[in-house]
Amino acid sequence: xxxxxxxxxxxxxxxxxxxxxxxxxxxxxxxxxxxxxxxxxxxxxxxxxxxxxxxxxxxxxxxxxxxxxxxxxxxxxxxxxxxxxxxxxxxxxxxxxxxxxxxxxxxxxxxxxxxxxxxxxxxxxxxxxxxxxxxxxxxxxxxxxxxxxxxxxxxxxxxxxxxxxxxxxxxxxxxxxxxxxxxxxxxxxxxxxxxxxxxxxxxxxxxxxxxxxxxxxxxxxxxxxxxxxxxxxxxxxxxxxxxxxxxxxxxxxxxxxxxxxxxxxxxxxxxxxxxxxxxxxxxxxxxxxxxx
Amino acid sequence: xxxxxxxxxxxxxxxxxxxxxxxxxxxxxxxxxxxxxxxxxxxxxxxxxxxxxxxxxxxxxxxxxxxxxxxxxxxxxxxxxxxxxxxxxxxxxxxxxxxxxxxxxxxxxxxxxxxxxxxxxxxxxxxxxxxxxxxxxxxxxxxxxxxxxxxxxxxxxxxxxxxxxxxxxxxxxxxxxxxxxxxxxxxxxxxxxxxxxxxxxxxxxxxxxxxxxxxxxxxxxxxxxxxxxxxxxxxxxxxxxxxxxxxxxxxxxxxxxxxxxxxxxxxxxxxxxxxxxxxxxxxxxxxxxxxx
Numbered sequence: 001x002x003x004x005x006x007x008x009x010x011x012x013x014x015x016x017x018x019x020x021x022x023x024x025x026x027x028x029x030x031x032x033x034x035x036x037x038x039x040x041x042x043x044x045x046x047x048x049x050x051x052x053x054x055x056x057x058x059x060x061x062x063x064x065x066x067x068x069x070x071x072x073x074x075x076x077x078x079x080x081x082x083x084x085x086x087x088x089x090x091x092x093x094x095x096x097x098x099x100x101x102x103x104x105x106x107x108x109x110x111x112x113x114x115x116x117x118x119x120x121x122x123x124x125x126x127x128x129x130x131x132x133x134x135x136x137x138x139x140x141x142x143x144x145x146x147x148x149x150x151x152x153x154x155x156x157x158x159x160x161x162x163x164x165x166x167x168x169x170x171x172x173x174x175x176x177x178x179x180x181x182x183x184x185x186x187x188x189x190x191x192x193x194x195x196x197x198x199x200x201x202x203x204x205x206x207x208x209x210x211x212x213x214x215x216x217x218x219x220x221x222x223x224x225x226x227x228x229x230x231x232x233x234x235x236x237x238x239x240x241x242x243x244x245x246x247x248x249x250x251x252x253x254x255x256x257x258x259x260x261x262x263x264x265x266x267x268x269x270x271x272x273x274x275x276x277x278x279x280x281x282x283x284x285x286x287x288x289x290x291x292x
Numbered sequence: 293x294x295x296x297x298x299x300x301x302x303x304x305x306x307x308x309x310x311x312x313x314x315x316x317x318x319x320x321x322x323x324x325x326x327x328x329x330x331x332x333x334x335x336x337x338x339x340x341x342x343x344x345x346x347x348x349x350x351x352x353x354x355x356x357x358x359x360x361x362x363x364x365x366x367x368x369x370x371x372x373x374x375x376x377x378x379x380x381x382x383x384x385x386x387x388x389x390x391x392x393x394x395x396x397x398x399x400x401x402x403x404x405x406x407x408x409x410x411x412x413x414x415x416x417x418x419x420x421x422x423x424x425x426x427x428x429x430x431x432x433x434x435x436x437x438x439x440x441x442x443x444x445x446x447x448x449x450x451x452x453x454x455x456x457x458x459x460x461x462x463x464x465x466x467x468x469x470x471x472x473x474x475x476x477x478x479x480x481x482x483x484x485x486x487x488x489x490x491x492x493x494x495x496x497x498x499x500x501x502x503x504x505x506x507x508x509x510x511x512x513x514x515x516x517x518x519x520x521x522x523x524x525x526x527x528x529x530x531x532x533x534x535x536x537x538x539x540x541x542x543x544x545x546x547x548x549x550x551x552x553x554x555x556x557x558x559x560x561x562x563x564x565x566x567x568x569x570x571x572x573x574x575x576x577x578x579x580x581x582x583x584x
Contacts, residue, residue, distance in 0.1 A: 201530025238493025
């Protein structure tokens with residue numbers, strides 16, 4: 001392998017975390033750094049200073065940013081690009097904070113009334129990297145779980161479910177809180193929750209967690225896994241999966257395993273792919289096309 | 293009207309509120325008092341003292357209690373009676389704290405894994421008072437909305453939806469909180485939310501509230517009404533109403549109007565009935581049967 005020259009810096013800048021990549025012309029990662037300097041910890045006028053500090057560390061190179069950094073609470077509130085959208089649309093519509101030097105990738109808006117900022121790079125990158133077919137269903141679980149229908153390599157439509165956030169609200173603030181202290185992992189309780197969440201009314205199934213604890217129908221230590229199953233089952237059920245359909249899931253190992261189990265209960269097949277590889281491939285393609 | 297003699301005291305004792313009724317042999321209300329001494333404000337060993345104080349005020353009479361006072365956090369954790377259950381089952385199974393003098397009405401457990409404490413008196417009372425037919429669908433909205441299928445005057449089955457609690461969690465603690473400060477009332481936004489909640493995935497429809505605000509698709513002051521509509525629509529949709537079916541709703545004027553609107557959007561008909569009248573009729577019937 002020949003020594004390669006740094007070409008640009010890509011930053012995936014979310015609300016609570018930030019990840020910077022030093023990439024060469026071919027999209028190879030030369031260096032990575034990750035920290036907790038999400039945009040909520042940066043003052044509104046502090047973004048230029050932050051980017052200058054990253055250039056000091058990684059090199060005086062062009063910088064492309066993606067994620068919530070392009071929102072009202074970020075550096076610049078950049079308008080959304082409507083779906084369907086591909087790499088070309090994002091490359092043409094880069095928002096240049098400083099011409100030729102610092103750009104922000106726009107987020108996407110779906111006609112059905114949905115938005116994303118940051119996940120679009122990973123979804124398009126998954127296709128660019130050959131991690132998923134050009135026509136496929138992608139899922140990125142998390143606080144706000146994103147589902148994207150890809151058509152000919154572009155994001156045709158997407159939707160978001162508040163799955164992770166709702167679980168946090170229930171665990172931290174609800175009358176179920178006392179029952180939700182246990183571990184969440186794949187298993188009998190989780191899958192039973194998925195089955196209930198796939199078909200039933202979410203608000204009714206959630207109350208039954210309390211009822212089961214009061215009636216002694218379920219070990220309290222299983223209730224958190226069951227509740228997570230109900231929520232993820234409701235999430236997966238809302239997508240309308242075809243039997244045997246492949247779902248490509250971009251997640252860490254823990255959430256990836258839970259979604260894979262839930263997708264299996266729903267009769268489809270999950271394929272876990274690496275979200276960091278997808279991001280790097282996506283931002284590199286946007287960079288290439290914008291420079292062409 | 294002849295002057296009547298007090299026969300017993302009925303107390304509807306919930307978590308945050310308490311309502312005491314002085315009743316005569318025929319179930320007429322001679323006096324009512326209401327205060328905020330819900331069981332959460334009473335120490336575990338304080339219930340006997342509280343009941344003695346009520347007797348001092350209303351008379352040295354038999355007392356029948358219903359509601360969360362019969363739960364683990366209440367006076368005595370009284371076992372549930374299984375559905376189907378009628379007045380006879382509750383009368384036979386009164387839990388006597390002091391024989392012939394002080395009794396607690398047991399709550400109900402549904403086979404599908406649900407529980408209630410207190411609403412059973414109102415549901416059975418609605419039938420006893422002729423406020424709803426012996427075969428009917430009853431709904432008591434609130435923090436935990438209860439739905440009961442009545443058959444031949446008995447509670448055949450019931451379910452609970454965490455509707456009100458979820459709305460509170462979203463308004464007070466979620467990333468939607470900033471958008472949910474507006475008033476909730478029936479209107480275009482509320483009914484649009486109901487339509488979305490009746491059919492769609494709850495977690496997806498909730499995220500779209502945020503997206504609509506970011507995209508400028510809905511006035512922020514309408515978002516709370518829309519969100520309430522989504523949640524109540526999801527609740528109503530989970531019941532599986534028949535077209536044109538009557539639903540008897542026991543609620544205050546505000547929640548009664550919202551549920552009536554949501555039930556109308558779902559193609560059924562709401563009939564609002566008075567929950568206090570229902571409670572009085574129910575507890576009087578239980579008293580009559582237990583004394584027979």
